[in-house]
Amino acid sequence: MAQQVRGVVARAKGEPVRIETVVVPDPGPGEAVVKVQACGVCHTDLHYREGGINDEFPFLLGHEAAGVVESVGEGVTEVAPGDYVILNWRAVCGQCRACKRGRPQYCFATHNAKQKMTLTDGTELAPALGIGAFAEKTLVAAGQCTKVDPAASPAAAGLLGCGVMAGLGAAINTGGVGRGDSVAVIGCGGVGNAAVVGARLAGAAKIIAVDIDDRKLETARGLGATDTVNSRSSDPIEAIRELTGGFGADVVIEAVGRPETYEQAFYARDLAGTVVLVGVPTPEMRIDLPLLDVFGRGGALKSSWYGDCLPSRDFPMLIDLYRQGRLDLDAFVTETIALDEVEKAFERMHHGDVLRSVVVF
Structure with missing residues (x-):
């Protein structure tokens, strides 16, 4: 009934x-x-x-x-x-x-x-x-x-x-963050901060959180970010490069979904690095990048749909980590x-x- x-x-x-x-x-x-x-x-x-x-x-x-x-x-x-x-x-x-x-x-x-x-x-x-x-x-x-x-x-x-899985999965599943990697996360709301946590779980050596809100950056630091950048007062591309020996991050996760922040992610990655778009853009948004830069920088430009998760595999595993005090x-x-x-x-x-x-x- x-x-x-x-x-x-x-x-x-x-x-x-x-x-x-x-x-x-x-x-x-x-x-x-x-x-x-x-x-x-x-x-x-x-x-x-x-x-x-x-x-x-x-x-x-x-x-x-x-x-x-x-x-x-x-x-x-x-x-x-x-x-x-x-x-x-x-x-x-x-x-x-x-x-x-x-x-x-x-x-x-x-x-x-x-x-x-x-x-x-x-x-x-x-x-x-x-x-x-x-x-x-x-x-x-x-x-x-x-x-x-x-x-x-x-x-x-x-x-x-939804949100936490999207961010964790963007780092672990889509971005393939590994031990010793450098990771930058642009946008530190719920999804971005989950990407910070995912990068930490994966063993990243340096995790750079980027946002325009100091409150969100402080939260990101508490969740595992090793460095923070307020992009209102600093150029995030230059700041990320400076924090990575002048090279750029191995993986940059864009958790905003805007053309300007995607461009920042593109140029803030190291040669042969990976950009992961997990922020959701609106239908009218467009991006204009020199095709030679896309070719010349190598690496991978990826989108992360639901953190590329498989719920039957990922949810129980992540709950186990939660119960163990690791997540x-x-x-x-x-x-x-x-x-x-x-x-x-x-x-x-x-x-x-x-x-x-x-x-x-």
């Missing part, structure tokens, strides 16, 4: 979100209903509210979530009722050319639940990133649920569902809030006051 729960809905572009009654159907084949325990407030949710993703209003927001599987549909074998899970927005298909080549982290046919959650009048909701977890319960594809150690705090664990996910939780405080959390995010606000049920 369908259930009615409270959820945070964005009705129209730019309008404040509000609590609405959401109808969650019983799970169909390949689906699961999850009782949400915590969900982080990510900048992507604000993009949805502002119409920056698409115009398929109304949206059921929220996607960085952890919770417990309540029920599953026919044919589900990945998880069972009672499992503690982190939700992800890329359930792999197992059948596409990437999956068949043994590269499921690049799956070209990821999917979500087929049924729609609705408002009480029958209006279909578009769940953010196919999850919609600013709700007491949500319907997802079973493959979007990754079972992890239930001893992990839901407020911390859920952050692996401080709690440091990303600036505050815990109630469901009706999401709009206020967007405002604090806009002003750079938080790494993550987390809704706790």
Whole structure:
């Protein structure tokens, strides 16, 4: 029988979100209903509210979530009722050319639940990133649920569902940061600071954090940055080169998603170095680089989609590191809030006051 729960809905572009009654159907084949325990407030949710993703209003927001599987549909074998899970927005298909080549982290046919959650009048909701977890319960594809150690705090664990995984993966999976490498991270919000943590986990010798906000730089230093650069007062390219013996960093991670910061990343890397774009640009943005410089500097220019993660591989491993005290996910939780405080959390995010606000049920 369908259930009615409270959820945070964005009705129209730019309008404040509000609590609405959401109808969650019983799970169909390949689906699961999850009782949400915590969900982080990510900048992507604000993009949805502002119409920056698409115009398929109304949206059921929220996607960085952890919770417990309540029920599953026919044919589900990945998880069972009672499992503690982190939700992800890329359930792999197992059948596409990437999956068949043994590269499921690049799956070209990821999917979500087929049924729609609705408002009480029958209006279909578009769940953010196919999850919609600013709700007491949500319907997802079973493959979007990754079972992890239930001893992990839901407020911390859920952050692996998007931003923290994106940053960690940009360093470890996409950038291939190794022991002794020099790494620069441009943009030290939640994703950028997660890239700092990823570089530290990978054994980087020098980790340079770049931002225009001294508060964020101080946070980055606390998370493992060896050096910081305020790019309001210093040329970040010259500063990174100076801190790396005049050469530039082995890996530069751009976590802003703007042409000017991407250009900084391009010229702040060493010859044959790697640039990783994990910041999300808007559709109208363009970059103009001399093709000879692209050729002459060698190396690799990469984009990191969800940190090139494979949730079934990466989430349990990272939760184990968290439980061992080697990965401080709690440091990303600036505050815990109630469901009706999401709009206020967007405002604090806009002003750079938080790494993550987390809704706790």
